[in-house]
Amino acid sequence: MKLIKKQIPLAIVFITGVFTLVSYYVPNKTSIDYIETMNKWQNIVVAFAFLLGLVSLFFSHYHKIARKADGWGYSIFVFVGFLTIVISAYVSGGRQMTDAGLTPLGWSFKYIYNALSGTMFAVLAFYIVSTAYRSFRIKSLQAFVLFVAAFILILGKVPLGQIIWDLALGWTGAGVDQVIEWIMQVPAVAGKRGIMIGISIGAIVTSLKIIFGIEKQYMGKD
Amino acid sequence: MLKEQLQKFSRIDRRWIFLLLAITLLVPIIKPIGLPNKTIAEATSRVYGNIEKLPAGSFVLFSLDYDPSTRPELHPMATALVRHAFSRNLRVGVVTYIAGSTGLIEELFARVSKEYNKSDGKDYVILPYMPNILAVMTQMSSDLYGIYTKDRNGIDVRGMPVMKGVKNYKDMSLIVCVTGTAILDYWVAFVGDKYSVPVAGGVTAISQPGYGPYLQTNQLKGLIGGMKGAAEYESLIKQPGKGTSGIDALNLAHLLVLALILTSNIILLIIKYL
Numbered sequence: 001m002k003l004i005k006k007q008i009p010l011a012i013v014f015i016t017g018v019f020t021l022v023s024y025y026v027p028n029k030t031s032i033d034y035i036e037t038m039n040k041w042q043n044i045v046v047a048f049a050f051l052l053g054l055v056s057l058f059f060s061h062y063h064k065i066a067r068k069a070d071g072w073g074y075s076i077f078v079f080v081g082f083l084t085i086v087i088s089a090y091v092s093g094g095r096q097m098t099d100a101g102l103t104p105l106g107w108s109f110k111y112i113y114n115a116l117s118g119t120m121f122a123v124l125a126f127y128i129v130s131t132a133y134r135s136f137r138i139k140s141l142q143a144f145v146l147f148v149a150a151f152i153l154i155l156g157k158v159p160l161g162q163i164i165w166d167l168a169l170g171w172t173g174a175g176v177d178q179v180i181e182w183i184m185q186v187p188a189v190a191g192k193r194g195i196m197i198g199i200s201i202g203a204i205v206t207s208l209k210i211i212f213g214i215e216k217q218y219m220g221k222d
Numbered sequence: 223m224l225k226e227q228l229q230k231f232s233r234i235d236r237r238w239i240f241l242l243l244a245i246t247l248l249v250p251i252i253k254p255i256g257l258p259n260k261t262i263a264e265a266t267s268r269v270y271g272n273i274e275k276l277p278a279g280s281f282v283l284f285s286l287d288y289d290p291s292t293r294p295e296l297h298p299m300a301t302a303l304v305r306h307a308f309s310r311n312l313r314v315g316v317v318t319y320i321a322g323s324t325g326l327i328e329e330l331f332a333r334v335s336k337e338y339n340k341s342d343g344k345d346y347v348i349l350p351y352m353p354n355i356l357a358v359m360t361q362m363s364s365d366l367y368g369i370y371t372k373d374r375n376g377i378d379v380r381g382m383p384v385m386k387g388v389k390n391y392k393d394m395s396l397i398v399c400v401t402g403t404a405i406l407d408y409w410v411a412f413v414g415d416k417y418s419v420p421v422a423g424g425v426t427a428i429s430q431p432g433y434g435p436y437l438q439t440n441q442l443k444g445l446i447g448g449m450k451g452a453a454e455y456e457s458l459i460k461q462p463g464k465g466t467s468g469i470d471a472l473n474l475a476h477l478l479v480l481a482l483i484l485t486s487n488i489i490l491l492i493i494k495y496l
Contacts, residue, residue, distance in 0.1 A: 032364045039357040039369065046354040095375055096328045109325030114290040117322065121291035125475070129243045130236040133482035137490060147483070154480055157427065157450050159257045160473040161480075177261045189434035196435060 010213045017211035084108060149183055156180040225496050232489045239482070246478050250470035257473060265437055266454040268444030269422045270306070272396055278311035280395035281388050285409060286330075289322030292402035292426055298465035299424040299452035300400045301330055306459045308338035312395075313384050314346040317370075319355040319405055324374070343373070343382045350374040355405065359412050363391055391417040396443070400424035406433070410441050424451065 020038065023031035061075035085108055092103035102110060138144050155161035156176035165176040209215035276282070284304065288296040307314050316327055327348055340346055349370045352358045361369040366389065373379050387393055397419055399406045406423040414421035420443045425433065427448025436442035446455055449472050452465025 035360055036364060036368055039354075039361045042357040043352075043354050043369075046357075050353065096325050097332055106325060106328065110329070113322065114293075114325065117290035118293060126240045126243055129475075129479055129482065130239045132479050133234075133239055133486050134232075134236070136483045136486065138487050147487075151480060151483075154476050157448070158473040158476045159260055159469065160477060162260050163257070164477075175261075177263070181264075184431055184434050185438065188431045189438060192432055193435045 006219070009219060010216075014211055014213060017207070021211070084112070149187075152176065152179055152183065225493055228489045228493055232486060232493070243475065243478060246474045247471045250474055254467055255470045255473070257470065262454045262458065263447070263451065265445040265447070266451050267458070269303075269398070269424070269446055270444070270455065270458045272420060272422055272443050273303070273306050273310060273312070273398075276310060276312055276395050279313060281313045281315060281384075281393060282307050283315045283317065283394050283397045285317050285319070285397065285399040285401070285405065286323055286327050287318055287320040287399065287401035287403055287405045288326070289320055290326065293326060294464075294468060295426050295449050295452065296400050296402060296424060297326060297330070298449065298463050298468065299446045299455055300326075301334060301463055302452060302455040302459055302461065302465065303398055303400065303424065303446075304330060304334050305337070305461055306455075308334060308340050308345070309459070313388075315384070315388070315394075316346065316348045317358070318349075318351050319353070319358070320401075320403065321351050321353075324351055343377065344384055347379060347382055347384045348374050349379070355408060356412060359408060363413070363417055365389055391419045394419055397421045398423065400446075402426045402429065406442075410436050414441055427451075 016038075019034060023035050057078065061078045063069075064075045065072050085105070088104035088108045092105035094105070095103050096106035096109060097103065136147070138147050155165055156179065162176050169176075206215060210218065273282070284300070284307075286300055288300075304314065316331070318324060318327060331342075331346065331348060335341065335346065342348070350373065352369065358369055367380055370379055373382070379385050391397075391413060397409055397413065399409045399421065400423070402425065406421075406425060409421045409423070413419055421441070422444040423433065423442060424446035425448075427450065430445065430447030430451075433442055433445050437445055446452065449465055449468050452463075453469045454465075456463050456465050
């Protein structure tokens, strides 16, 4: 049992991981063929993952409706939305536009999905502005530095801000675009580069731990 | 008395702020101010320069990975980029790894291809949505037909004039990714660096600062950032569009945010030291 549940999966991960890693650095026909095969397998696995996700989503919302849990009415819209798009896609043969104009799928995208998605994101703007007023308090030196950087960036990102800068600080000889360029090229890049290097080292270490069987969380608890 | 009033003002009902923002955004949309875009960022000019220097007939791959939520910022820049490519008579291929972007791509090409009299399959091709981004990117390095056999309408892509002589990244002159996600990072790390293909990008304003390291090392051949970047690109190709008209609303909304932050902090200072 241990062989099937533990040793064989670990061996598969080790062999696949090492082969994939090596093929990245050794560009010959065998490694390219191997990568192409793996790509096809990955796409098949992803397709099944989609299906699994869909079934899981349906079960979760079905149970919510059956139990009449809080907000169960919203779960109905999961099925309504899904069926609306799937039926319109089926009727349209998967095409969103033909020479005659929008198909039912194209119409659903333009007038339902487009509008709903845009609205959801637009609402964020209102919360950001409200939060900026209520929460952005300059109570420390770090907060002050953050405020100054944000102030200059926000001001310099719009033409009206640039005009205001020129009127108020034009005498300094430094344009807001030059100041922004310095902020973006020096402190912002330094911080970002540090984060990127940290994340990359973390990812490499985790990958190696998985390949060599040190990290086994992905296999579950059994 | 004043202190109490200021304290009350600092705890103002958020719905008043919502109303103020709504008015601030609506007014310039109804009646545009038309402020000139004074500066053009160097990173934007680099994208323009890279497309401008390509000879006619070169193949440019656009990875348009944004959905309606980031449409206001990214759709204008994608439109400007495609207009530029068509005006230079470049061959255009389009891929996407965001399912929600397919309708936006259809809309964009249906409109812009008519402006330049370009036809599907001859001058451009829209490849279907693919979910597994890294596998697709790796596959395209050897043979893109191993993964893209048909276009989004089910037509065989091998025989299309637009794909003539294009098999993998070596046959592409430039890759431009417009996205509000980390997909541009993938193009840089998994394609640009490894296969020496020039990669440029267009991103939302909020993610723009994160690409500074790639720009400094020239791993990214240029970057268009947010609606201002779109407006800059539109002015470079001399075709004002949604980016230019949207900048007015952005102007006032940005200044409103600054005014609110300043107001709240001045109130805080007065309450503290009064």
